[in-house]
Amino acid sequence: MLAAPVSTHALPAIVDQVFILFKDWLVSFLPTSWRPAAGVVLGVIAIVCVFPALFALTTVFERKGLGRMQNRYGPNRVGPYGLFQPIADGVKSLTKEDVVPLNADVMVHFLAPLTLVVTVFMGFAVLPMGRNMALVSLDAGLLFFFSMSAATELSVFMAGWSSRNKYSLLGAMRAVAQMISYEVPLLLSSVAVxxxxxxxxxxxxxxxxxxxxxxxxxxxxxxxxxxxxxxxxAIAATAETNRSPFDLPEGESEIVAGYHTEYSGFKFALFFLAEYLAMFSISGIGVTLFLGGWSAPLSFLNVVPSWFWFFSKVMLSIFVFIWMRGTLPRLRQDQLMNFAWKFVLPFTLLNLGVTALWRFMGEGWARWVVCSVILVGVYVLMGRVGMFKKHFGPRSYRYAE
Amino acid sequence: MSPVFYILAAFTVAGGLAAVLLKNTVHCALALTVAFAGLALLFLNLDAQFVGFAQILIYIGAVAILVVFAILLTRGTETPREGVFSRSWLAGLVIAACVFSALGWAVLESARALPHETAVPSVTVHDIGAALLGRYVLPLEIVALLLTSATIGAVIVAMHEKGSAH
Amino acid sequence: MLGEGILKGMAETAKNFAGSFVSADRLTTVQYPEQRIPTFENARVFPFLVYDGPDWAAGMRCVACQICEKECPPKCIYIEKSRDKKPDFVGKPQFYPARFDIDISVCMSCQICVEVCPFEAIKMDTEFELATDDRFRGLLLDRQQLAKSNEYYHQIHPTEAGEVDARLDAEKAAAAAKAKVAAQAAAKAAETAKTAPAKPAPPAGGED
Structure with a gap:
């Protein structure tokens, strides 16, 4: 499993591969025929422990960060600097009564959070979280990831439909429409890579x-x-994970909380977990596709272990998610759809063409100039046209002047 | 024919049967999704990763959602009082049996016609891409044309008719 | 250009985020149990009963006239009149409340009881930390819990309490003067009665 550790950097190589070595050491106690399966089980355990722990940390840091963006303190009561807040939240949601509406479709209502969390967890299987640190190395790994994230939509629908609540159903319809609309640019932008x-x-x-x-x-x-x-x-990923400014499916002001209105206690916690896990996994895939995955940002920083770079990049993109949440107001449904189909999709298609041009223009500065000019020109033009038609323009208030 | 195959086959068939026999239309759609998932797992069991994942992406991610949307946007999802079988179920059974036997015959014949390969050929995504844009480029283009015309048709249906709006 | 506004907004929140660590002025939150802001003089929460002197039961100004009970919009006051009388601050014998309960889970802090009280006996408190784990008995305050001294009233609403005291003192002085006049008149009457017993005494109702 160990991929040619550099002899001059013996210690960094060991630190880099520390988890793999630890796994191999643990597995070595078992008979040879069991080892591959045991290795996978250990990897699954690691993923199931690490990402929920990150989720717990993220919730408290998100609340503190949002507070700071609004000139507040954020939670600072439970434990030092409020760091034990997630424990309190967890205990609360675990001990809460699990209320199921009388008319709900009990089976589907029960299955929805489970299938959601399972499909979201599956996406982590192919993420390379460090050098040699992908749980399974699939030939069609990217496709696997997107097929798993596409399967989450159905769980959202199940949750909304089975609750027998108009707000849940509206939220689910919004969520599914939004996820389908933004899945196209999400896939097409990765196709360029x-x-x-x-x-x-x-x-x-x-x-x-x-x-x-x-x-x-x-x-x-x-x-x-x-x-x-x-x-x-990034835009499509934000929409896909229902994060602000694309959090219409859970718009508190108009549809209470969308598809998870009727969920309480542990099932609600599962939805909450799934939302953050989806954020981690889509950040991971974005980091892998565009930000060099586990590779260091500068060549001499390669002494720092690869998993550190992967997780730093993921947490950085989580910070940007939170930052956007603290800044942008929620979109309207028609703005959301117009933006997806009239701006993002054409631009992505154009970008595919530009990528092909880049591929076949060969090395040299010419392709940099040509591709940049086309992309920037079209972006500015489309922005102007959109603003002119007021699809993206500033909002005009008819009554509140 | 490993035990895994039998488990997956039973899973798929159960999903398919539930899709036909359940009364609530949304339950039928969800059961159909189970059948799709079983099919995808069967593909994966045969080491056909690309097809398996494409099956999940397209059938669970898009087709199932489309079915569900169609159900919700057309009529109520209330469970019908009377039986779900239409009166022409016998004719349907006959047609289904005919289709099934034709497909089964074709499958069995193909096994006899092709040289029996013991080793599974390792097909990478790269090979599939090369085959699609090489040998099968014409079918691919025809499918692309069909889908484009379907998209244009959808856009025309969704467009406001002049004058009738407002 | 498209996206400019988003960048501007993000810069603003980034400024807030970084600034909140640097300058404490940005954070306007008062961390309540440790830090407090002084209550405003005009603050009002729930009513209390004022008493004079050291003993709450003896000095209670309330005469159980039940006007506040009748006027209370949410009907959160329960009064039981006493059978006997005790002297009030001028010395006049008055009834007193044998029971005076306010259900603060019902009270809406409208201050109407204070407006209608002719005896300056009920005033608004500024105490707001009344949370309790007994939602029935813990929120029904009886007369002992409601009784607060005039000194406390001066402490929380100094201006208002000063006015009230001035008014009460004036009343007391007037009453004392009246009593003196009445006493002198009575003495004079007694004297004149002694000297001229045939002359009838003036009618008592005219002096009130």
């Missing part, structure tokens, strides 16, 4: 970006098409 790297396997995509020019890395975000794809991917 697949076109350049020539592989659907995530470790191979990371390797394709692991070179350096001088000290600067060859990440795809540092190319014109890569930056455009990344922006589209």
């Amino acid at each position: 697949v076109m350049i790297s020539g592989s659907l396997s995530l470790p191979k995509i990371v390797e394709a970006q692991s070179g350096y020019t001088g000290v600067f890395p060859h990440w795809y975000i540092f190319t014109p098409w890569g930056l455009a794809s990344f922006l589209v991917f």
